[in-house]
Amino acid sequence: MSDRFTKGMARNIYYGGSAFFVLLFLALTFHTTRELPQRDHRENLTEAVANGKLIWEENNCIGCHTLLGEGAYYAPELGNVFYRRGGEDSFKAFFQGWMKAQPLNVPGRRQMPQFNLSDQEIDDLAEFLKWTSKIEVNDWPPNQEG
Amino acid sequence: MLHTLKFQSQVVAKPYFIFALILFAGQVLFGSILGLQYVIGDFLFPAIPFNVARMVHTNLLIVWLLFGFMGAAYYLVPEESDVELHSPKLAMWLFWIFAVAGVLTILGYLMVPYASLAKLTGNSLLPTMGREFLEQPTVTKIGIVIVALGFLYNIGMTILKGRKTVINMILMTGLIGLAVMFLFSFYNPENLALDKYFWWWVVHLWVEGVWELIMGAILAYVLIKITGIDREVVEKWLYVIVGMALITGIIGTGHHYYWIGPPPYWKWLGSVFSALEPLPFFAMTLFAFNIVNKRRREHPNKAATLWALGTALVAFLGAGVWGFLHTLAPVNYYTHGTQITAAHGHLAFYGAYVMIVLTIISYSMPKLRGIGESNSNRAQVYEMWGFWLMTLAMIFITLFLTAAGILQVWLQRLPEDGQALSFMQTQDQIAIFYWLRSITGGVFLIGVGTYFVSFFVGEKSEVTEVAVAANS
Numbered sequence: 001m002s003d004r005f006t007k008g009m010a011r012n013i014y015y016g017g018s019a020f021f022v023l024l025f026l027a028l029t030f031h032t033t034r035e036l037p038q039r040d041h042r043e044n045l046t047e048a049v050a051n052g053k054l055i056w057e058e059n060n061c062i063g064c065h066t067l068l069g070e071g072a073y074y075a076p077e078l079g080n081v082f083y084r085r086g087g088e089d090s091f092k093a094f095f096q097g098w099m100k101a102q103p104l105n106v107p108g109r110r111q112m113p114q115f116n117l118s119d120q121e122i123d124d125l126a127e128f129l130k131w132t133s134k135i136e137v138n139d140w141p142p143n144q145e146g
Numbered sequence: 147m148l149h150t151l152k153f154q155s156q157v158v159a160k161p162y163f164i165f166a167l168i169l170f171a172g173q174v175l176f177g178s179i180l181g182l183q184y185v186i187g188d189f190l191f192p193a194i195p196f197n198v199a200r201m202v203h204t205n206l207l208i209v210w211l212l213f214g215f216m217g218a219a220y221y222l223v224p225e226e227s228d229v230e231l232h233s234p235k236l237a238m239w240l241f242w243i244f245a246v247a248g249v250l251t252i253l254g255y256l257m258v259p260y261a262s263l264a265k266l267t268g269n270s271l272l273p274t275m276g277r278e279f280l281e282q283p284t285v286t287k288i289g290i291v292i293v294a295l296g297f298l299y300n301i302g303m304t305i306l307k308g309r310k311t312v313i314n315m316i317l318m319t320g321l322i323g324l325a326v327m328f329l330f331s332f333y334n335p336e337n338l339a340l341d342k343y344f345w346w347w348v349v350h351l352w353v354e355g356v357w358e359l360i361m362g363a364i365l366a367y368v369l370i371k372i373t374g375i376d377r378e379v380v381e382k383w384l385y386v387i388v389g390m391a392l393i394t395g396i397i398g399t400g401h402h403y404y405w406i407g408p409p410p411y412w413k414w415l416g417s418v419f420s421a422l423e424p425l426p427f428f429a430m431t432l433f434a435f436n437i438v439n440k441r442r443r444e445h446p447n448k449a450a451t452l453w454a455l456g457t458a459l460v461a462f463l464g465a466g467v468w469g470f471l472h473t474l475a476p477v478n479y480y481t482h483g484t485q486i487t488a489a490h491g492h493l494a495f496y497g498a499y500v501m502i503v504l505t506i507i508s509y510s511m512p513k514l515r516g517i518g519e520s521n522s523n524r525a526q527v528y529e530m531w532g533f534w535l536m537t538l539a540m541i542f543i544t545l546f547l548t549a550a551g552i553l554q555v556w557l558q559r560l561p562e563d564g565q566a567l568s569f570m571q572t573q574d575q576i577a578i579f580y581w582l583r584s585i586t587g588g589v590f591l592i593g594v595g596t597y598f599v600s601f602f603v604g605e606k607s608e609v610t611e612v613a614v615a616a617n618s
Contacts (some may be wrong), residue, residue: 005382005602006382007381007382007385008284008377010385010386010389011312011385012379013385013386013389013393014316014386014388014389015359017389017392018389018392018396021392021393021396022396024396024397025397026395027401030342032343032403032408032409032412033340033343033408035409036337036339036340036343036407036408037410039339039408039409040338040339040340040407040409042337045233045336045337049336050269050336053336053338053341054270057269057275057276057277057334058260058261058269058273058275058276059260059266059276059280060197060260060276061197061276062193062197062277062278063195063196063198063200063260063277063278063281064196064197065577067405067485068338068342068405068406068407069405069482070278070406071278071449071483071485072196072200072278072343073483073484073485073487073488074183074196074200075196075305076570077483077567077569090253099600103192107188108188108190109187109188110183110187110573111191111192111568113191113192114199117263124525128338131338132440135406136341136407137405138404138405138410138413139402139483140405140479140480140482141378141405141559142480142559142560142568143561143562143563143564144563144566145474145558145559145566145567145568145572146567
């Protein structure tokens with residue numbers, strides 16, 4: 001590096017540059033949190049949805065599945081499972097049956113544990129997945145298979 | 147008394163490093179289990195379900211790197227500050243608290259179902275569990291905060307008493323950032339979109355932000371020591387590199403905001419800034435190779451030099467190149483959450499953080515053990531075999547996962563509804579790459595074994611004997 005570029009200038013880039021971008025990031029965050037209510041439709045966030053999220057977390061579902069593309073890549077994406085498995089008409093019925101059938105015990109196939117949830121808990125979890133499927137996520141994933 | 151140490155309190159780094167390495171072995175072991183579960187779906191089921199093994203794998207990674215960072219700070223801060231560590235006793239207390247809490251947490255994961263662990267540890271009072279990488283029970287999270295505060299106090303007081311070098315200051319800002327950003331792990335709103343938005347404040351701002359400061363500081367320290375290059379030169383580089391890392395990385399968080407709810411403008415912001423994120427890594431590679439080329443001394447620890455150069459190069463490949471590969475929004479639309487992500491994650495973490503911790507361990511361990519500036523040649527040969535086996539294995543793991551990911555996108559993501567294969571059908575189609583990955587994982591495991599052996603061969607080095615003779 002040339003001698004004209006001094007350590008002092010480098011230091012100013014580090015402190016000044018990062019301070020500027022921290023502030024910009026905070027401003028963008030402020031704007032995003034103002035926009036989010038229209039995109040996550042939080043008016044539909046019921047007690048059941050909240051409880052469903054807690055059940056989702058306390059059983060570590062993210063340890064195998066992805067949700068909106070984040071998590072583990074061992075089991076299917078669930079951000080859009082509501083649409084993939086029947087939508088308003090039949091998702092809940094499918095989901096009750098699916099949760100109770102685990103583990104499928106097909107030799108060599110990936111197994112989903114039996115979490116022994118009550119009907120109510122499964123229903124709350126379904127509500128959470130349904131609510132999640134309606135967050136506006138820039139049309140991701142590209143198709144129903146997730 | 148260790149004549150190999152400038153400050154006796156540096157010795158507290160040793161247990162941190164040893165424990166970090168033990169956890170590293172555990173992490174790799176669970177990684178191998180996961181690899182097999184990809185192809186033998188019911189392997190170890192229901193004793194160790196995939197989600198448990200995965201949580202152990204990733205949590206061990208985070209915790210052993212934290213142990214490594216702390217060890218690094220305890221080792222280099224006294225020397226940089228030119229003063230003894232403020233309180234070695236506190237450092238040892240915190241070591242035991244963190245080690246015991248860490249082991250209990252891992253045992254908890256393995257021995258009781260996660261839901262029971264959540265109940266047992268009062269997750270309902272303050273729900274923070276069950277989010278990727280932040281699975282630790284709330285009590286463990288509180289423990290981490292306490293340990294971090296004690297650690298920062300100890301390191302901070304040491305720096306306050308002594309010299310405030312650039313390395314010290316950047317390491318300190320990195321460590322403070324690490325602690326502050328972790329506080330967001332306690333924020334878990336019922337609203338998933340908000341939850342995910344701020345979840346990234348821990349995850350992204352750690353690994354693509356403040357951890358890079360820690361990494362840069364450690365690398366700069368080791369390079370000064372092994373090359374004898376003028377500190378002024380290194381410090382200017384260091385400022386530029388970490389400056390670029392923050393300038394690109396902070397808004398670069400946007401590449402995680404494409405598909406989780408935030409407004410579409412993040413697609414532009416995330417794409418532009420994360421496309422710049424490889425720059426600091428490229429600069430780091432240039433810097434490391436430049437400095438080593440212009441070195442003013444032949445350091446006897448060849449292994450440490452190899453690790454340092456390896457860190458710079460593989461971090462650039464993993465974090466820079468593989469990150470850039472799928473960071474642009476139009477690409478990420480298809481690759482998000484596929485094996486491409488896994489490929490990038492593996493090489494980036496290995497290159498940037500695993501290797502930097504192994505670099506400082508390689509440099510400091512001979513001194514911490516009282517052996518001298520370096521291990522015996524025989525031990526170094528084993529260590530370098532470990533380096534090549536692990537590094538090449540990880541590069542091939544990355545290549546196989548990338549191939550798996552490309553095929554996954556091709557079969558599952560690109561076709562229209564009705565033509566696309568389902569997730570599980572796709573997984574069957576790409577099984578061959580998972581097998582190859584698993585076999586390569588075996589090579590990585592052998593590399594870890596070889597590396598561990600290096601600590602137990604030819605402890606007496608020629609260099610030490612000369613040094614001892616000179617001292618007496």
